[in-house]
Each structure stands twice: as structure tokens, then as C-alpha cells.
Amino acid sequence: MIDDFFLRAILGGLGVALIAGPLGCFMVWRRMAYFGAALSHSALLGVALGLALGLSPTVGITLMCLGVALLIAALERQRRLPSDTIMGIVAHGALAFGLLAVGMMESLRADLIGFLFGDILAIGEMDLVLIYGAAIAVGVVLLAMWRPLLSATVHESLAAVEGAPVGRVRLLYMLLIALVVGVGMKVVGLLLIVSLFLIPAAAARRLSATPEQMAWGAAAIGAVSVVLGLLASLYLDTPSGPSIVVVATIIFAATLAWPGRSARRSA
Amino acid sequence: MASGQHTAPPKSDERSDAGERLIEARDLCLRYAARHVLDHVDMDVTRGEIVTLVGLNGCGKSTLARVLLGLVAPDSGTVWRAPDLRVGYTPQDLAIDRTLPLTVARFLTLGRSVPRDRLIEALGEVGAEGVIDNQLWEISGGELHRVALARALLREPDLLVLDEPVAGVDVSRQADLYDLIARIRDRRGCGVLLISHDLNLVMAATDRVVCLNHHVCCTGRPMEVVRDPQFQALFGASIAQSLAVYRHDHDHDHDDSGRVVSAEEETP
Numbered sequence: 001m002i003d004d005f006f007l008r009a010i011l012g013g014l015g016v017a018l019i020a021g022p023l024g025c026f027m028v029w030r031r032m033a034y035f036g037a038a039l040s041h042s043a044l045l046g047v048a049l050g051l052a053l054g055l056s057p058t059v060g061i062t063l064m065c066l067g068v069a070l071l072i073a074a075l076e077r078q079r080r081l082p083s084d085t086i087m088g089i090v091a092h093g094a095l096a097f098g099l100l101a102v103g104m105m106e107s108l109r110a111d112l113i114g115f116l117f118g119d120i121l122a123i124g125e126m127d128l129v130l131i132y133g134a135a136i137a138v139g140v141v142l143l144a145m146w147r148p149l150l151s152a153t154v155h156e157s158l159a160a161v162e163g164a165p166v167g168r169v170r171l172l173y174m175l176l177i178a179l180v181v182g183v184g185m186k187v188v189g190l191l192l193i194v195s196l197f198l199i200p201a202a203a204a205r206r207l208s209a210t211p212e213q214m215a216w217g218a219a220a221i222g223a224v225s226v227v228l229g230l231l232a233s234l235y236l237d238t239p240s241g242p243s244i245v246v247v248a249t250i251i252f253a254a255t256l257a258w259p260g261r262s263a264r265r266s267a
Numbered sequence: 268m269a270s271g272q273h274t275a276p277p278k279s280d281e282r283s284d285a286g287e288r289l290i291e292a293r294d295l296c297l298r299y300a301a302r303h304v305l306d307h308v309d310m311d312v313t314r315g316e317i318v319t320l321v322g323l324n325g326c327g328k329s330t331l332a333r334v335l336l337g338l339v340a341p342d343s344g345t346v347w348r349a350p351d352l353r354v355g356y357t358p359q360d361l362a363i364d365r366t367l368p369l370t371v372a373r374f375l376t377l378g379r380s381v382p383r384d385r386l387i388e389a390l391g392e393v394g395a396e397g398v399i400d401n402q403l404w405e406i407s408g409g410e411l412h413r414v415a416l417a418r419a420l421l422r423e424p425d426l427l428v429l430d431e432p433v434a435g436v437d438v439s440r441q442a443d444l445y446d447l448i449a450r451i452r453d454r455r456g457c458g459v460l461l462i463s464h465d466l467n468l469v470m471a472a473t474d475r476v477v478c479l480n481h482h483v484c485c486t487g488r489p490m491e492v493v494r495d496p497q498f499q500a501l502f503g504a505s506i507a508q509s510l511a512v513y514r515h516d517h518d519h520d521h522d523d524s525g526r527v528v529s530a531e532e533e534t535p
Contacts, residue, residue: 029367151377154363161336161356162378162422208368209402 005121006234012123013226013244015131016184017196019138021204021218023177024197025211029153034087035174036194038072039065039181041091043190044098044115046182047108057115058130062182068094069178073171095190118189118241120230127186134183138176145169150211187226188241195245196222203252221251286314289352289426289458295334295344297327304330305341306482312426312458317449319461319469322479323501328462329359331479332430335460352426355419359430359462361411363403371406372399375418389417393447408435412444420451427451430462441465445472466502 027036043061050060068090075086102108102115114122123131142149151159152166160166177197184193204217229244236243291311297304304327312318322328333339335346336356363369375386390396395413398406406414412432419427432448433441445468452459463469470476470489478484484497492498 029364031364147377154367154369154374154377155358155361157333157336157338158356158358158361158418159377160338161354161428164378202366205366205368210368210370210373214368 005123006230008123008125008128009120009240010227010230012128012131013120013187013230014223015128015135016180016187017200017222017226018219019135019142020180020184020196021200021220021222022142022215023138023173023180024199024201024222025204025215025218026149026153026173027177027197028201028205029211032177033194033198034084034091035069035072036177036181036197038087038091038094039068039178040185040190040193042068042094042098043181043185043193044102045094046098047115048098048101048105051105051108056126058127058183058186061185062134062179065178065182066175069174073174114189115185116189116191117239118185118187118192120187120240120244123186127183131183134179138179141172141176145172149173188244192241192245195248199245199248199252200225203248203255206255206258221248225251286316286458287349288313289349290335290460291347292331292335293345293347295331295341295346297330297334297339297341303481305334305344308344308479308483310335310477310483312460314425314458315452315456316475317452317459317461317473318475318477319463319473320477320479321463321466321469322484324464326480328464328479329430332428332460332462336428349425353422353424355416355422355424355427355457357412357415357419357427357429357432359434361415363411365404367404369403370399371395371401371403371414374403374414375421378418378422381421385421386417389421390414392420392451393417409437409440409444412436413447416447416451420455424457427457427459428462429459431464432461433463433465433468441468445469448472466506 027033042064046061046064047057048060049055049064050057053060055063072086072090075081075090076083081089102112111119148159148164148166149169151162151164152169156166156170180197181193184196187193188196200218200222201214203221204214208214208217225244225248229247230240232238232247233240233243289312293309295305295308295310308327308331310320310331320328320331330339334341336354337346363374371390372383372386375381375389386399387396390399390413393413393416395410395417398410398414403411403414412434416427416429416432419429427448429448433444436444448459448461449472451457461469461473470493473489475487476489476492477486478492478495478498478501480501484501485492485495487495
């Protein structure tokens with residue numbers, strides 16, 4: 001017998017995992033894991049922003065993530081510092097500010113653990129609308145820009161010479177990540193959200209011969225992790241968000257034993 | 268910095284008998300912070316011509332190529348391109364990460380869809396037809412250069428811009444690649460801009476050399492350039508001398524007058 005809240009948790013988790021997997025593949029290929037971390041670490045500040053503006057935490061977090069994505073894009077364009085340094089500063093600066101903000105707001109302090117590790121069992125109907133609205137929008141945009149994004153991922157200058165709008169697809173991709181991080185925050189929380197992008201993608205890597213196979217594989221592995229993780233949390237009484245990530249990590253570890261494609265001996 | 272230009276770049280009227288001009292940069296300047304990366308640089312490539320841009324690492328070669336390709340805007344100066352110029356480009360740092368599963372066939376069609384028989388044809392032209400279904404990360408460095416060249420050729424280019432096209436390839440195989448580039452030029456009649464920091468083989472494979480050290484030090488046919496004091500100052504007189512001998516033996520070029528002879532005259 002499945003309760004409504006559990007069904008909503010599964011549906012919400014699936015929505016996020018299905019879109020985070022393909023987006024996560026590009027995060028792996030483009031080496032942008034730090035970018036995801038920088039966005040997610042700004043979530044607490046987003047919660048405070050939402051409260052200040054009278055918006056829900058999810059909307060506040062999403063707005064903050066979009067803003068941080070634009071900030072990072074602008075800082076990168078200046079080329080004053082290496083990318084990973086910029087992301088590290090933004091991530092931890094935003095987290096520290098966020099912790100201060102939440103600490104000062106009596107009403108939020110009790111929810112801190114939920115923001116850090118997610119609160120998937122508290123997903124409501126409005127959350128589902130936001131998650132699926134974002135997932136469908138992100139999926140459509142991702143499909144539309146798949147070829148130029150992939151080409152720019154392989155080699156940005158080469159893609160640009162061939163006429164791909166590399167600057168635009170890079171910025172758009174960053175905003176898509178921000179959107180999914182924002183709506184996905186409730187599933188596993190700010191400390192673990194990046195793992196929903198990275199781990200299924202990395203697990204799908206060894207099982208795939210094309211970029212598309214890896215994207216679908218990452219979506220599928222993410223979905224399986226959500227369902228198995230939630231069932232585990234139900235029957236073993238473990239925390240839900242971390243259980244999902246643990247399942248994904250076990251699947252990833254299992255793929256390491258997979259033989260994979262052996263390198264051809266080439267002259 | 269006009270004093271740096273020992274050999275003046277050829278004026279358009281002097282080369283009116285040469286082929287159609289494909290790309291022409293005039294008086295390019297580019298600074299990063301206070302550093303002059305490009306200092307009043309002139310550069311052009313004509314159809315059917317192989318031009319090699321040489322210079323030490325950090326001399327501005329790749330930046331000049333990026334300006335010519337339209338990837339970077341210069342602070343001042345102009346880049347003129349022939350109308351509807353199609354450019355094929357092979358980048359220097361094409362290293363495919365193992366985390367990205369991508370076959371050679373797929374790599375060739377990242378820009379636009381191309382039927383498989385045309386892929387096989389293009390790979391055949393560069394001598395790499397055997398790797399079409401291999402993953403990009405599992406082919407050798409030389410094969411990767413050839414595959415990149417095939418992707419450039421699929422665009423039916425008027426101008427090929429090849430940034431370090433033999434980097435990381437065994438010396439014994441480098442001559443093969445330069446021969447291939449020369450054959451492509453002969454067959455297709457496109458212009459070729461090579462960028463190279465290696466001097467030996469590239470000198471034998473080129474019609475005109477432009478030696479860059481932020482400004483254009485000297486330019487001309489390989490034989491003339493290696494005798495140029497500016498070139499010898501940059502690369503060392505002994506290297507220049509050995510290149511001159513190498514070139515001499517290879518081309519039986521006994522022209523010692525130093526006068527500019529149209530590169531087309533000795534095109535094979």
C-alpha cells in the first residue's frame with residue numbers, strides 16, 4: 001500500500017532524475033561539476049531571498065541559482081581567475097552568506113537539515129507542477145540545442161568556426177542546470193543535488209557507445225536510483241535523499257566491474 | 268613598430284598575377300593587458316597557396332589564427348574575407364575526453380548531417396577510412412589529425428586553417444602528413460594556412476613563410492626567409508643554416524639573388 005506522500009515523492013524524484021541525467025552528461029563532458037556545486041551552495045541564500053520576497057523556497061532557490069549562473073558566466077568572461085577558483089569562491093561564499101541568513105531567521109532555522117539534505121517526502125502538488133514544468137521545458141530546450149551543444153562540448157573553437165552559436169548554447173546550458181538545481185533541491189538537498197547529475201552520468205559512461213545512449217542511460221539509472229532509494233528508505237527506515245544517492249553510487253561502483261569497450265591497438 | 272618589419276609584406280599589386288585573394292588582414296593589433304600580442308600584423312592567403320606561419324611558442328601565432336578565423340576581435344586593424352568564404356579548421360588541442368563516447372563518423376557530422384558514403388570518401392582522401400567506426404579516443408594522434416582534416420574537407424573549404432597539424436605525430440610520419448596537405452591543395456585548389464612551431468619539414472612543404480614574433484619579422488619563400496637576419500636572430504643561425512641546406516637539397520633551388528619569385532612558379 002502506497003501513501004500519497006510516497007507517490008508524490010517517487011514522481012518528484014523521477015521528474016528530477018530523468019532530466020538531471022542527460023544534463024549531467026554534459027556536466028561530465030564539459031568538466032562543469034564545480035559549476036553545479038556553486039549553484040547548489042547558493043540555495044540557502046535563495047531560501048532567504050524567497051522569504052524576503054514572499055515567494056516559496058523553491059522559487060527563491062531557482063531565482064538565486066539563475067542569478068548565480070549569470071554571475072559565474074560574467075566572471076568567466078573576464079578571465080581574471082581560473083574557472084574552478086571562481087566557482088569555489090562563489091560556492092562557499094554563497095553558502096556562508098546563506099547560513100548566516102538562515103541563522104538569523106527564526107522561522108527557517110528548524111528547516112536547515114531539510115535544505116541541506118532534502119525533504120522529498122514533503123513534496124507537494126505544487127512542487128510536482130514546478131518539477132514537471134521545469135523538466136519538460138528543459139528537455140525541449142536541450143533537444144533543440146543538442147547538436148550545437150554537443151559540437152561545442154567536443155571543441156568550442158571548431159564549433160564556432162563551423163557556425164555554431166557556442167556562446168549562446170553555453171549560457172543556455174548553464175541556465176538549464178540552474179533551473180533543475182532549483183526545482184530539484186527538495187529531492188536530495190543542496191549538499192547532494194549535484195550527485196543526481198554526476199553519478200548517473202558517470203555510471204552510464206561505461207555502458208554507452210554514443211552520447212545519446214549515455215544521456216538516456218543516465219536518465220534511466222537516475223530513475224532506478226530514485227525508486228530503489230525511496231523503497232529502501234521506506235523499508236529500512238533510512239533518510240530518503242541520501243538513500244537515493246547511495247543507490248546511485250552503488251550502481252556506479254557496479255559499472256566499474258563492467259568490461260566496457262577495450263581500446264583498439266592502433267598503429 | 269615599423270622598424271621590426273625587415274621584409275615588407277607583399278603589396279597587392281606586386282601579386283596581381285597570383286590567384287584569387289581569400290583572406291587578408293591589415294594592420295592587426297591586439298593587446299592582453301599591457302602586452303602586445305599582435306603588433307601591426309599584415310597577413311594574407313591566396314587560393315592555391317600554402318602559407319606557413321612560424322614562430323616560437325607564445326609569439327602570437329595561434330592568436331593571429333583565431334583573429335583570422337573570426338574567433339577573437341582585434342583591437343584595431345581589419346580582416347577581409349572573400350565573399351562566402353568557406354573555412355575548414357583543424358584546432359591544435361583536439362583531445363577527446365574518454366568520458367565522451369563519440370565515434371569518428373559521429374565526430375565528422377557534429378556540424379551538420381552528411382551521408383555515410385561521403386564520410387567514407389572524405390576519410391579516404393586523408394587515408395583514414397579504416398577508423399570510421401572507432402571511438403575518437405582510441406585512435407592514434409596521427410589518425411586524429413587526419414580525421415580532423417576530413418571534417419574540415421567535408422565543408423568543401425576555400426581556405427584550410429591547420430593549427431599545428433603534425434603535433435604529437437612521429438617525425439617519420441610528419442612528412443606523410445605534409446605531403447597529404449600538399450596533395451589536397453593540388454587537388455582542390457584551396458588556400459592553406461599552416462601554423463607551426465616546428466621548422467624542419469614545414470619549410471619544405473610550403474610556398475610562403477611568415478615568421479611572427481608579435482610583429483611580422485620577415486616573410487617570403489622559405490629559402491629567403493631562412494637567410495633573413497631577423498629569422499636567424501629568432502631561431503639561431505645554425506638552425507637557419509641547416510634548414511637552408513635541407514631546403515636546397517630538396518628543391519634544387521639555386522636562386523641566390525634573393526629576389527622575390529612568384530611562389531606559383533615552383534608549385535609542383
